[in-house]
Amino acid sequence: MVHLTLWFTLPCGSPYLAVHLTLRQSALKSKAISQGKFAAEHTGLISLKGLKTSDLVTGAAVVNSQPECSWMAPEPVYNVTNKYAKWITQTGVPGKTAIWDRGLHGEGQIVGIADSGLDHGSCFFNDAAKTVVVKTGVAGGPLFEDTTHRKIVQYRAFADDVAGETRDHGTHVAGSVGGHSVNPQESPYNGMAYEARLAFFDIGKPNQGESLYSCAVVCTVRVNSSNRGARYVQ
Numbered sequence: 001m002v003h004l005t006l007w008f009t010l011p012c013g014s015p016y017l018a019v020h021l022t023l024r025q026s027a028l029k030s031k032a033i034s035q036g037k038f039a040a041e042h043t044g045l046i047s048l049k050g051l052k053t054s055d056l057v058t059g060a061a062v063v064n065s066q067p068e069c070s071w072m073a074p075e076p077v078y079n080v081t082n083k084y085a086k087w088i089t090q091t092g093v094p095g096k097t098a099i100w101d102r103g104l105h106g107e108g109q110i111v112g113i114a115d116s117g118l119d120h121g122s123c124f125f126n127d128a129a130k131t132v133v134v135k136t137g138v139a140g141g142p143l144f145e146d147t148t149h150r151k152i153v154q155y156r157a158f159a160d161d162v163a164g165e166t167r168d169h170g171t172h173v174a175g176s177v178g179g180h181s182v183n184p185q186e187s188p189y190n191g192m193a194y195e196a197r198l199a200f201f202d203i204g205k206p207n208q209g210e211s212l213y214s215c216a217v218v219c220t221v222r223v224n225s226s227n228r229g230a231r232y233v234q
Contacts, residue, residue: 082176083188106178106193110153112216112224114201115173117165118155123186124179125151125198132164140215147219151180153197154219158212159204173227174198203228 090099118125120132127150134142134157142162144155165171180194181187199219201212216224 080189085176086190086192089192106196109193109196109223110199110219110221111177111193111196112199112201112213112219112221113170113174113177113227114203114212114224115168115170115227116159116204117157117162117168117170117202118152118174118198118200119166119168119171120152120155120164121166122171122175122179123181123183124175124190126182127151128182134162145219149197151178151197152200154199154215156201156212156215159202169227170200170202173225174200177225 084094086100087094087096090097120126130146130149132144132149132152132155134144134155136142141156141158143157145153147153175189175191177191178193178196178198179189179191181190199216199221201215203212212226213224
């Protein structure tokens with residue numbers, strides 16, 4: 001059996017939807033599903049764009065009527081939408097950033113973040129003149145500290161003794177809080193307090209609360225985003 005995905009891209013403001021199809025291998029070699037706007041190519045992907053909500057219903061019915069279709073189910077299609085956060089948080093009006101317009105972007109502030117690892121090599125956090133390398137043998141866990149780093153003044157690698165994980169949740173959270181890209185074309189995705197710098201604590205072990213906050217206080221942190229909830233397996 002071969003799995004295909006039917007992507008329905010609906011008008012702005014409507015939910016996105018994907019429909020999975022399970023087809024027999026022989027069907028792909030012998031026939032493509034085709035009717036009007038709805039077409040399944042032999043590449044294994046059906047792509048539909050600019051459809052109305054009514055088209056979604058019609059399209060699903062067309063595909064479902066084909067003998068090759070053995071299973072169909074909807075699921076959401078997730079997209080990166082951080083660029084909308086700035087106006088949603090500040091005013092709720094598209095394009096309106098009342099807080100930033102008053103000159104408040106996090107200047108002079110250091111925000112503490114406790115989460116899984118942070119990708120300090122990302123364009124939103126890296127400093128071409130500084131390399132984040134944690135020192136081992138330090139009380140409380142491996143530590144990086146540099147008050148001259150453009151974005152990361154502290155990185156406590158408490159959970160796994162390393163820094164720079166590229167796929168951890170902490171990168172998303174840190175980006176939402178204070179990410180500031182060195183590439184101008186990515187500035188729409190900067191964080192809310194993009195001029196602030198970060199003191200990052202890599203969590204993931206039990207009984208870490210006291211050391212977490214005492215470590216941040218050393219960097220004059222007075223605002224801390226503590227993100228917990230993952231299951232810890234020893």
